[in-house]
Amino acid sequence: STARISDFHRHDELQELAVSLNQMLDRMQRYIDQQKEFVGDVSHELRTPVAVIEGHLNMLERWGKDDPEILEESIKASLQEAKRMQHLIQEMLDLTRAEQINVQYPNAVTNVADVLKRVAGDMSMVHKDFVIRLDMDDMPQDTQIQIYQGHLEQLLVILVDNGIKYSTDRKEINISAGLAQNEVHIIVQDFGEGISKEDQSKIFNRFYRVDKARTREKGGNGLGLSIAQKLVHSYHGKIGVDSVEGQGSQFIIAFPSLTKKQAQKLRERDQA
Ligand code: ADP
DSSP: HHHEEEEEHHHHHHHHHHHHHHHHHHHHHHHHHHHHHHHHHHHHHHHHHHHHHHHHHHHHHIIIOHHHHHHHHHHHHHHHHHHHHHHHHHHHHHHHHHHHHHGTTTTTEEEHHHHHHHHHHHHHHOOOOOOEEEEEEEEOOOOOOOOOOHHHHHHHHHHHHHHHHOOOOOEEEEEEEEEETTTTEEEEEOOSOOHHHHHTTTSSSTTOOOOOHHHTTTTTOOOHHHHHHHHHHHHOOOEEEETTTEEEEEEEEEEEEEEEHHHHHHHHHHHH
């Protein structure tokens, strides 16, 4: 009778094992599908700049030797495309890293006001034709969150850069920050072309652009917001958009705030 009991056990355990093996296979299949999709997307995105460079090289080969104008134009255009590819590759690396980036900086603590001031200042210097306002009245100056400072900067630069890229005649960006219910909110607002409801749900997907041709002119490749979202999620934050077509957009990010004690503890651990 002992044999029968152990048989019974074995059957149970086998069943459990089969179930978890199947689940694992499903997860692996999903992962493989995602990787395939990513490689497909990347190849597609690299095809355009490579085709443009090839076109210019062909022109150079045929007419460039005798025509200084073609020579100059083709070289300039090829260099521009090469730069675009470099940018694309850098952003793809950022995207793949962003997913588990907080693992690298588990104890990083950042003062929100410091970073906001720096980014707003830098962006004003670079985009002198824009008015960039910073309103931190609803947030204590010493508010801290758990994030690596460079990543908060990167996030804000992505959002402010987009606001600038997609502005129309009103060249203003409002950055505001507030603290409520143990959450820090940062809002980046522009008064540009806005985003339709339908597109709002897609803009965080990698390589998604509302208007491919026009965005390409502006140097966009549809990766900024997917990098931003991955970064935010890896630090347990939230990101969302609120926008009206033709009026402008607001991007909102939120992170859990740290008490002074929590921040102090993390800093100590970070230095250890
Ligand atoms: P890109 O590098 O193309 O700007 P993003 O991932 O940052 O890529 O944005 C995806 C798309 O979302 C953009 O191509 C653009 O169509 C739209 N978008 C992003 N930010 C804004 C904004 N502030 N105003 C209007 N459209 C925006």
